[in-house]
Amino acid sequence: MVLTTIVGEAFLCPNAPFTGSAEFKKPGGTYMNMNLTKKILAAHLAKPSDMVPGEEIFLKVDQTLTHDINAVMTYLAFEAIGLDRTQVETSVSYLDHNLLYLDNKTPDDHIYLQSVAKRYGVYVSRPGNGICHAVQVARFGAPGKLSMGGDSHTPHGGAIGMLCIGVGGMDVATAMTGVPMRLKMPQVIKVNLTGHLKPGCNAKEVILEMLRRVGIKGGLGKVFEYVGPGAATLTVNERATISNMGAEMGATTSIFPADEQVRKFLKAQKRETDFVELTADEGCSYDGEMELNLSELVPLCACPHQPDNVIPLKDVEKKKVQQVFIGSCTNASYSDIAKAALVFQGRHVHEDVSCTCGISSKQIYLQLMKDGYLEMLMNAGVRLLELACGPCCAIGQSPATKGVAVRTSNRNFKGRAGNPTAEIYLVNPESAAATAIMGTFTTAEEILGEEIVKLADIQEPDEYPVDDSMIVRPLPPEEAREVEVVRGPNIKPLPVPDAPEQHLKVQISLKTVDNITTDDITPASAEFSSMRSNIPLMSQYCYHRYDPTFAERARQMGQSIIIGGENYGQGSSREHAAINPMYLGVKAVIAKSIARIHKGNLLNHGIIPMIFADPADYDRVELEDTLEIHNLLDQMQTREVEITDVTKGFNFKAQLELSDSELEVISCGGQLRYLKRQLEEMGR
Numbered sequence: 001m002v003l004t005t006i007v008g009e010a011f012l013c014p015n016a017p018f019t020g021s022a023e024f025k026k027p028g029g030t031y032m033n034m035n036l037t038k039k040i041l042a043a044h045l046a047k048p049s050d051m052v053p054g055e056e057i058f059l060k061v062d063q064t065l066t067h068d069i070n071a072v073m074t075y076l077a078f079e080a081i082g083l084d085r086t087q088v089e090t091s092v093s094y095l096d097h098n099l100l101y102l103d104n105k106t107p108d109d110h111i112y113l114q115s116v117a118k119r120y121g122v123y124v125s126r127p128g129n130g131i132c133h134a135v136q137v138a139r140f141g142a143p144g145k146l147s148m149g150g151d152s153h154t155p156h157g158g159a160i161g162m163l164c165i166g167v168g169g170m171d172v173a174t175a176m177t178g179v180p181m182r183l184k185m186p187q188v189i190k191v192n193l194t195g196h197l198k199p200g201c202n203a204k205e206v207i208l209e210m211l212r213r214v215g216i217k218g219g220l221g222k223v224f225e226y227v228g229p230g231a232a233t234l235t236v237n238e239r240a241t242i243s244n245m246g247a248e249m250g251a252t253t254s255i256f257p258a259d260e261q262v263r264k265f266l267k268a269q270k271r272e273t274d275f276v277e278l279t280a281d282e283g284c285s286y287d288g289e290m291e292l293n294l295s296e297l298v299p300l301c302a303c304p305h306q307p308d309n310v311i312p313l314k315d316v317e318k319k320k321v322q323q324v325f326i327g328s329c330t331n332a333s334y335s336d337i338a339k340a341a342l343v344f345q346g347r348h349v350h351e352d353v354s355c356t357c358g359i360s361s362k363q364i365y366l367q368l369m370k371d372g373y374l375e376m377l378m379n380a381g382v383r384l385l386e387l388a389c390g391p392c393c394a395i396g397q398s399p400a401t402k403g404v405a406v407r408t409s410n411r412n413f414k415g416r417a418g419n420p421t422a423e424i425y426l427v428n429p430e431s432a433a434a435t436a437i438m439g440t441f442t443t444a445e446e447i448l449g450e451e452i453v454k455l456a457d458i459q460e461p462d463e464y465p466v467d468d469s470m471i472v473r474p475l476p477p478e479e480a481r482e483v484e485v486v487r488g489p490n491i492k493p494l495p496v497p498d499a500p501e502q503h504l505k506v507q508i509s510l511k512t513v514d515n516i517t518t519d520d521i522t523p524a525s526a527e528f529s530s531m532r533s534n535i536p537l538m539s540q541y542c543y544h545r546y547d548p549t550f551a552e553r554a555r556q557m558g559q560s561i562i563i564g565g566e567n568y569g570q571g572s573s574r575e576h577a578a579i580n581p582m583y584l585g586v587k588a589v590i591a592k593s594i595a596r597i598h599k600g601n602l603l604n605h606g607i608i609p610m611i612f613a614d615p616a617d618y619d620r621v622e623l624e625d626t627l628e629i630h631n632l633l634d635q636m637q638t639r640e641v642e643i644t645d646v647t648k649g650f651n652f653k654a655q656l657e658l659s660d661s662e663l664e665v666i667s668c669g670g671q672l673r674y675l676k677r678q679l680e681e682m683g684r
């Protein structure tokens with residue numbers, strides 16, 4: 001066996017160059033004057049298309065990304081498909097979310113993930129190398145590439161002019177087969193940035209302001225393309241904060257041009273050869289436009305319990321803060337942490353505050369250490385955590401009962417930090433440091449006064465300490481075939497749903513409010529995350545924090561339907577929010593609207609996503625009502641299904657907002673069955 005770890009050196013990810021307009025495919029012609037998003041999509045079209053918003057397009061994927069707490073199901077599905085090796089240019093598996101080995105479960109998962117990656121030609125970023133999105137953009141991403149990742153914050157990579165889309169784990173398994181991925185062509189919204197950020201304001205203010213204006217559903221079916229003189233002033237790490245949190249608006253993705261900032265970043269990563277300048281064509285058109293002047297921004301705060309509940313930080317009620325967390329993929333870059341450290345310099349964390357810091361990657365940690373910033377943090381009483389997601393997804397550092405937690409991460413849903421009684425406020429790292437010092441909501445300017453200008457002196461390094469010894473490279477195919485995949489007792493088989501039948505008569509097992517998150521359906525935490533490879537166990541905790549009686553009720557009913565409000569399934573891409581209800585017998589979700597990634601996960605795992613034709617019918621149906629649908633399969637073909645509420649004695653209609661291929665997926669019982677059929681037809 002050859003040594004597969006590269007010790008103490010950089011390696012270049014084998015990125016083929018962006019092929020540009022030569023590959024654009026338009027029926028009967030070539031594209032002209034394109035925005036950046038369309039340019040990249042066009043270069044990846046597997047079938048010619050006019051790329052009309054709302055129409056389905058099929059795309060060849062260059063890169064896939066998975067992480068430990070979602071990935072076991074992805075690789076079990078890939079194994080079940082039966083191919084010999086990943087078919088995309090680069091697949092990377094990150095072990096970065098849950099590094100607390102509470103018992104055998106997570107180490108079982110990690111050993112499985114490392115061995116299955118070796119078997120199928122996938123890179124592994126080992127525990128301690130850093131958070132997936134930070135490492136992916138630094139070490140693997142390249143302008144013009146198309147990436148699909150099993151994590152909703154995959155759009156982070158839009159910072160370097162790459163089109164990165166968050167999807168469910170089954171979709172990643174599909175992408176790895178090389179089968180073209182379907183996507184509803186998004187609208188492309190131009191966001192023209194002008195001005196420049198003032199010291200004490202951070203890229204966090206840009207995305208919080210976007211959230212304030214657009215809301216958590218305002219990005220549905222859209223790509224936000226940031227351009228203009230203000231965009232040119234933002235570093236790749238600042239852009240990453242914005243594109244990462246575009247997920248909170250429900251956007252398909254966000255993107256910045258591959259310009260001088262990107263060249264500088266890739267050069268600092270010793271990867272300048274991966275740079276290709278990529279911008280929107282002059283005079284190109286967009287489906288909508290917004291203006292945002294960076295100079296007008298002030299420190300902002302997203303208040304509980306949604307990231308669009310944004311107000312100026314100075315207007316937040318001066319409550320006592322119990323906990324501050326500076327970190328996560330969103331805001332733990334070199335300059336983020338260095339600026340927080342400067343606010344702390346010569347000061348101390350308030351005695352009533354627990355303040356932790358999770359840095360995004362090993363290379364950033366090393367650079368901060370070299371430049372003395374870690375010492376400043378430690379002298380201030382900040383506790384340095386592992387290089388992992390950790391507190392962001394409730395893996396450690398839960399707030400106290402009714403605790404007020406201030407975080408630089410991206411989500412403040414109820415329970416996201418592991419304690420549903422806590423309140424989470426999202427701010428930038430400079431504000432978080434100031435707040436930790438005072439013990440109540442404070443801006444950096446209130447601490448630093450005129451010295452606030454020194455924050456503007458912080459620059460990203462010209463050269464990062466590059467050492468890829470924590471990345472395990474794929475084995476050559478002949479050696480990979482000899483690898484034994486290790487399955488500990490926590491790895492249970494992937495449940496595969498049956499195809500729907502013509503007649504469905506079932507009860508309603510749950511009726512939810514609006515904006516149910518995947519955290520509500522499948523709670524995060526070290527304990528729950530370690531169950532994600534074991535659906536029989538984890539399904540017992542489905543909706544545990546929202547309605548602890550649901551799992552048992554659904555199990556007793558055998559088969560059932562869930563009723564949802566608006567934006568059902570927003571938030572994280574975790575497909576367990578579909579797999580667990582499916583395992584408990586849920587056959588359909590009827591909601592006022594369903595979030596994009598979750599809708600895909602429901603389809604992939606055989607749950608029919610339906611939308612109330614008349615939202616007023618939501619108020620008429622109740623928990624435990626019996627619903628009956630005749631000729632379901634035939635009605636599905638018309639995209640409208642008539643449902644009888646047998647208990648109340650009335651009929652109502654629900655719509656299926658599905659493309660032809662999505663309808664095929666759900667009709668044959670989910671993506672795994674569909675994909676196997678497709679591959680058979682292709683003779684693979």
Ligand code: F3S
Pocket residue numbers: 097131132133151153328329330388389390392393409410
């Ligand atoms: Fe990890 Fe939180 Fe980002 S869970 S990938 S740090 S959103």
